[in-house]
Amino acid sequence: MATYADPRPSSAYDFAGAAEPDAATAQETAWIEVIRKMEEVYSDLIQYEVELEEKNTALEEAQRFINSVLSAVSDILIVCDQRGHILQVNLAFLRLTGHAEVDLFERPLDELLAETTGELRLYSWIDAQPGLEREVRFRSADGGQTEPVALNCATRLDHRGLPAGIVLTGRPVGELRRAYEALKTAQAQLVQQEKMASLGRLIAGVAHELNNPISFVYGNVHALAKYSERIGAYLDAIHGGCSDELRQRLRQELRIDNTLADLPALIGGTTEGAQRVADIVRSLKRLSFSSAGGPESFNLSEVAAKAVQWSSSGSRGSAAVGVDLSAPLPIRGNAGQLHQVIVNLVENALDAVAGISGGRISVQGHMxxxxxxxxVEDNGPGIAEDILTKVFDPFFTTKPVGKGTGLGLWISYGIARDHGGSLDADNLPGGGARFTLRLPAAF
Incomplete structure (x- = not known):
């Protein structure tokens, strides 16, 4: 009987049998790779979550920081969308109006404006007048109105740089106005004190100037009183029927002839002294600090001569004062105010050369x-370059405490400006300071 050989290789069974373990290994490897990938994804998710929490914490801290800053800012802050509806306000606005923040969200800003304010029309306000403040009043929670607020408006942009809304900032001006009024009152008081100080210096000079004619008049009146007694005694003897011999003797003893000869000079001198006093009083009346009478035409040279004379007369210094005011300086204005300016300049020059041997002051005028x-020039130490531009600032002074208010030159500068002129300061090439007053001439 014939037999047939198996055509399959003898190793086929072994090969097929080996295939099953290899598939299992591949499947196991695939699952291991999947698990590894899942672990990587899970690890990435964990890391992402940690980073997200850190960023969230940083964001919360930044939010708290911004909120704390907004709460600490004294100016009010209002953020609106493009429709003019409120998105956010700060604590200052809530305190100003008394509203709760939850009641303001998405509320039109115009509803919070007082009736006297009207609509803001925010975008047109920005386009027409960028950076300009507008004074508004808000409705308070109790139905009243807030103090006036100086409000400024700006456009809020999004991340693309496109308009996303409006940001309004401002501050109540009521307190500022009260502070400003208090400052104006204090300033007026200081200016008045400076005027009184100038008046005191003026009176010192005038008192010295009045002393000469008054002393002269007093001396003449005293002599006239003695002469009156002599003449009275002589006339009494004559009217009493004295003899010619007694009359002649009394005439010689009482020096009647010399007395009669001196009378015209005494009367003339007394009249001249009284006239001098009257002229000084008239000048004082004309040099009033008040400008109620309006501007007048006068010769500045005459006013300056009186100012220099009275200032130097009232000064205790020994500085030589040279005056060259021969040229007429016709101007129009208030003589008293300009007299004060010149007195201030001369007084400052006298202070600058006080204690200097050979101190000199020169006052000159020309067209x-x-x-x-x-x-007005002096040969003092001059003005330091770093303060040359500050000498006309209010309250600035180089004098010791109690010796000056720092308002004299500031007031003088304002008077010169009000008269349409100028007042400048510079240093002389050879040393010393020079102040130059320029005023429009009146022909």
């Missing part, structure tokens, strides 16, 4: 291209 120019 220059339709302007009356008056200069």
């Amino acid at each position: 220059d291209k339709g302007e009356a120019v008056l200069t």
Whole structure:
């Protein structure tokens, strides 16, 4: 009987039998790879979650920081969308109006404006007048109105740089106005004190100036009283029927002839002294600090001469004061105010050369291209370059405490400006300071 050989290789069974373990290994490897990938994804998710929590914490801290800053800011802050509806306000606005923040969200801003304010029309306000403040009043929670608020408006942009809304900032001006009024009152008081100080210096000079004619008049009146007694005794003897011999003797003893000869000079001198006093009083009345009478035409040279004379007379210094005011300086204005300016300049010059051996002050006047120019120079230490631009600032002074208010030059500068002129300061090439007053001439 014939037999047939198995055509399959003898190793086929072994090969098929080996195939099953290899598939299992591949499947196991695939699952291991899947698990590894899942672990990587899970690890990435964990890391992402940690980073997200850190960013969230940082964001919360930034939010708290911004909120704390907004709460600490004294100016009010209002953020609106493009429709003008409120998105956010700060604590200052809530305190100002008394509203709760939850009641303001998505509320139109115009509803919070007082009736006297009207609509803001925010975007048109920005486009027409960028950066301009507008004074508004808000409705308070109790139905009243807040103090006036100086409000400024700006456009809020999104991340693309496109308009996303409005940001309004401002501050109540009521307190500022009260502080400003208090400052104006204090300033007026200080200015008045400076005027009184100038008046005191003026009176010192005038008192010295009045002393000479008054002393002269007093001396003449005293002599006239003695002469009156002599003449009275002589006339009494004559009217009593004295003899010619007694009359002649009394005439010689009482020096009647010399008395009669001296009378015209005494009377003339007394009249001249009284006239001098009257002129000084008239000048004082004209040099009033008040400008109620309006501007008048006068010669600045005459006013300056009186100012220099009275200032130097009332000064205790020994500085030589040279005056060259021969040229007429016709101007129009208030003589009293300009007298105060010149007194201030001369007084400052006297202070600058006080204690300096050979101290000199020069006051000169001349006309220059339709302007009356008056200069006051001294040979003192001059003005330091770093303060040369500050000498006309209010309350700035280089004098010791109690010796000056720092308002004299500031007031003088304002008076010169009000008269349409100028007041400048500079240093002389050879040393010393020079102040130049320029005023429009009146022809």
